[in-house]
Amino acid sequence: MYNLIGAGLIVIGAGIGLGQIGGKAMEGIARQPEATGKIQTAMIIIAALLEGLAFGALFLGK
Amino acid sequence: MKIVQKSIKFLTVLAIALCSFHGFASDSDKKNNDQNDGGIIDTKKEVEEYILHHIQDSHDFNLFSYTNDAGERKHFGFPLPVIVSTSGGIKTFMSSEFHHNDDGTYVVTKGNVKLVKLHGKIYEIEAGDEVEFVDHHPTNAHKVLDFSITKSVMGVLLVGLLLLWWFSSLARQYKKRQVPTGFGRVLEPLVIYVRDEIARPNIGEKHYRRFTGYLMTVFFFIWILNLLGLTPLGFNVTGQLAVTACLAIFTLVIYTASGNKHYWGHILWMPGVPILIRPVLAIIELAGALVIKPFSLLVRLFANISAGHIVVMSLIAIMFTLKQSLGVVGATGLSLVLSFFITLIEVLVAFLQAYIFTMLSALFIGMSVEEAHH
Amino acid sequence: MDKLLNDFSPGLFLVQTVLLLLLIFIMVKYAWKPILNSLNEREEGIQGALDAAENAKKEMQNLQSDNEKLLKEARAEREGMLKEAREIKEKMIADAKGEAQEQANKMIAQAQESIRSEKHAALAELKNQVANISVEIAEKVVRGELADKKKQLSLVDKMLEDVTLN
Numbered sequence: 020m021y022n023l024i025g026a027g028l029i030v031i032g033a034g035i036g037l038g039q040i041g042g043k044a045m046e047g048i049a050r051q052p053e054a055t056g057k058i059q060t061a062m063i064i065i066a067a068l069l070e071g072l073a074f075g076a077l078f079l080g081k
Numbered sequence: 082m083k084i085v086q087k088s089i090k091f092l093t094v095l096a097i098a099l100c101s102f103h104g105f106a107s108d109s110d111k112k113n114n115d116q117n118d119g120g121i122i123d124t125k126k127e128v129e130e131y132i133l134h135h136i137q138d139s140h141d142f143n144l145f146s147y148t149n150d151a152g153e154r155k156h157f158g159f160p161l162p163v164i165v166s167t168s169g170g171i172k173t174f175m176s177s178e179f180h181h182n183d184d185g186t187y188v189v190t191k192g193n194v195k196l197v198k199l200h201g202k203i204y205e206i207e208a209g210d211e212v213e214f215v216d217h218h219p220t221n222a223h224k225v226l227d228f229s230i231t232k233s234v235m236g237v238l239l240v241g242l243l244l245l246w247w248f249s250s251l252a253r254q255y256k257k258r259q260v261p262t263g264f265g266r267v268l269e270p271l272v273i274y275v276r277d278e279i280a281r282p283n284i285g286e287k288h289y290r291r292f293t294g295y296l297m298t299v300f301f302f303i304w305i306l307n308l309l310g311l312t313p314l315g316f317n318v319t320g321q322l323a324v325t326a327c328l329a330i331f332t333l334v335i336y337t338a339s340g341n342k343h344y345w346g347h348i349l350w351m352p353g354v355p356i357l358i359r360p361v362l363a364i365i366e367l368a369g370a371l372v373i374k375p376f377s378l379l380v381r382l383f384a385n386i387s388a389g390h391i392v393v394m395s396l397i398a399i400m401f402t403l404k405q406s407l408g409v410v411g412a413t414g415l416s417l418v419l420s421f422f423i424t425l426i427e428v429l430v431a432f433l434q435a436y437i438f439t440m441l442s443a444l445f446i447g448m449s450v451e452e453a454h455h
Numbered sequence: 456m457d458k459l460l461n462d463f464s465p466g467l468f469l470v471q472t473v474l475l476l477l478l479i480f481i482m483v484k485y486a487w488k489p490i491l492n493s494l495n496e497r498e499e500g501i502q503g504a505l506d507a508a509e510n511a512k513k514e515m516q517n518l519q520s521d522n523e524k525l526l527k528e529a530r531a532e533r534e535g536m537l538k539e540a541r542e543i544k545e546k547m548i549a550d551a552k553g554e555a556q557e558q559a560n561k562m563i564a565q566a567q568e569s570i571r572s573e574k575h576a577a578l579a580e581l582k583n584q585v586a587n588i589s590v591e592i593a594e595k596v597v598r599g600e601l602a603d604k605k606k607q608l609s610l611v612d613k614m615l616e617d618v619t620l621n
Contacts, residue, residue: 064444067437071377074384078459138467165466202464227466234470241478248486255493259500272490293491294483302478322459323468327475 022080029080033073040066128398134183135394136317136387137201138233140176144314156181161235166226167205169194176229185212185219196225203227236318240305244298248272275300275439283443288339288450292443295335299328300439303382307431310386311393311424319434320386322379329379332442333371340449374445378438385434389427396420 044062048055143158160177172191176198179187185199188210195206204222206212212219230238251268254261261269275297280289306318318324346352348366351359399416407415 060440063433063437064440067381067441068377070385071381074388075377075380078380078384137462138464202461226469227464228470229466231467233467234474237471237474241474244478245481245486248482248490252486252489252493255489259493259497269494273494276491276494290491294487295479297487298475298479298482302475321467322463323465324471326463327468327471330472331475331479 025080026077029073029076033069036069037066040069125402128395128402132391132394132398134201135315136320136390138231138317138321139201140179140198140203140229140231141181142232142235143181146181154181161232162230163203164228164230165196165203165205166228167191167194167196172196185214185222188212197222203229232316233318233321233324236306236309236316237324240302240309240318243305244301248301271301272297279436279439279443283440284447284450287452291339292335292446295331296439296443299331299442300435303328303438304432304435307386307435308428310390311427311431317386317390319382320390322383325379325383328382328438329375332378332445333375335442336445336449337370339446341452343451343453344449374441378441382434382438385430389423389430393420393423393427396423 040062044058047058051058140163141158141160143156145158146154146156149155160175162173163176163178164171164173166172169192172194174189174191178189179198183198183200185197185204187197188206189196195210197204197206197212199212199219199222202224204212204219205225206222208221212222214220247264247268251261251265251272254265260266276289276293279300280293280296284292303319306316309316310319340348348370349363351362351366354362396419397416399419400413403412403415406412
């Protein structure tokens with residue numbers, strides 16, 4: 020039960036983080052379409068780091 | 082734009098193919114586990130157990146099983162060799178000797194060593210003839226070091242041979258002509274992609290050649306294994322902690338071994354901060370470099386692939402679990418639609434995880450070989 | 456977490472390590488090295504070809520500008536030659552004119568000279584003839600007149616007087 024709540028919290032946090040990353044990346048691309056490639060790469064890396072963190076926490080709680 | 086459209090089309094076709102195979106595989110695979118539970122899997126608990134069974138490594142290569150008219154279980158597949166290091170030395174035999182038993186009740190005696198298979202692991206019985214359980218944990222048996230050619234090892238070997246075949250033939254083609262033909266034309270852009278998009282920008286012009294071989298091997302290894310995991314063969318190699326841990330430790334060893342003075346200087350004695358804070362920072366940086374980085378690498382790959390498999394199989398299982406409330410057609414339709422789209426995403430994830438693993442490896446290596454620029 | 460650790464198979468880890476090491480070494484030796492080398496070679500080849508094309512283009516441009524320079528020089532030379540020719544022509548014309556003038560002047564002078572001498576000769580002849588005629592006339596007159604001596608003498612005197620006066 021508690022670990023389910025924990026998983027929910029992790030997902031909320033990760034969701035907020037991913038939303039931020041994605042949103043900012045979109046803004047960046049809209050502002051500078053010529054930098055799309057670089058922004059996407061950076062976005063994917065940061066999203067991957069966040070994902071690693073979230074998965075780590077999920078599996079620790081499992 | 083056209084390329085995007087084409088690739089979407091291609092992915093769709095691929096997803097349909099893989100999805101239908103998945104359905105087929107799990108449908109027939111379903112009965113395979115029944116030997117222990119008996120009968121058809123319908124309930125949520127059984128589905129869950131079945132999925133967890135699939136996620137695990139297995140000692141035989143089972144494509145599907147069925148019960149014939151005489152009520153006998155028939156398994157379609159082939160056994161794999163078991164190589165275990167026991168207290169009585171190294172024992173080798175075929176996994177068929179366990180007769181598909183997976184709950185530790187069938188004892189195989191090799192010399193003076195008694196072995197059982199329990200949830201995909203081989204245990205050695207220390208005393209007595211039977212495994213005794215307390216709360217589902219064996220009390221009188223311990224796990225043995227298992228070097229078996231399991232399904233995952235099969236997958237690794239298969240992919241290794243595939244890569245070797247593809248890329249050595251590509252390498253041979255270059256001897257004859259400048260531009261490869263046939264399948265080489267597909268592989269060449271991928272090689273150039275890994276070199277130009279992953280290795281070169283992250284490691285830097287000066288050092289990237291040294292590490293490109295490793296990065297490419299790892300990239301194609303992970304990618305092809307991920308894709309293999311989506312086929313009905315039921316491989317789950319990159320979803321094995323041991324495999325991802327091995328990959329992550331390779332990266333760790335490479336970037337630790339190639340770290341230059343600048344890199345170690347920044348880890349152990351960070352310049353530009355007060356002396357008192359430096360030891361604290363050194364501990365944090367060391368933990369980051371030696372534990373957190375490889376841990377995040379190994380957990381990410383493992384979790385993504387395992388989660389993908391679990392989700393796909395759960396969605397396919399809707400066919401059985403929601404049969405009561407939605408009817409056969411409704412449950413099957415829902416299951417097909419959902420698993421189709423999730424498989425589409427899984428194809429993307431298969432590439433993305435290979436890309437991210439390679440990319441982060443390159444990034445870490447790049448950090449450790451970066452020259453001081455002041 | 457416990458379940459995960461339970462699932463972790465050290466045997467698989469070791470097997471995977473060995474296989475991956477083997478795979479990396481074999482792939483690097485038999486695939487990546489030759490592939491990357493030939494890719495590099497090809498890219499260098501392409502770069503070289505591009506550079507060569509660029510060089511050729513530059514050379515062409517140089518040649519073209521050389522050509523233009525040559526053309527310009529040739530044009531200037533032609534113009535110079537034309538100018539010279541014109542000058543020579545003018546000089547020749549001027550020379551010819553001068554010579555002709557001189558010749559003409561000379562001829563005119565000769566002509567005038569000859570005219571003058573002819574005139575002199577003619578005048579002298581005329582004078583002679585006039586004198587002869589006059590003498591004859593005078594003879595006749597005198598013959599007629601000088602039938603006497605006195606008249607003759609006075610006439611001679613008169614004549615002498617005239618002659619000296621002349």
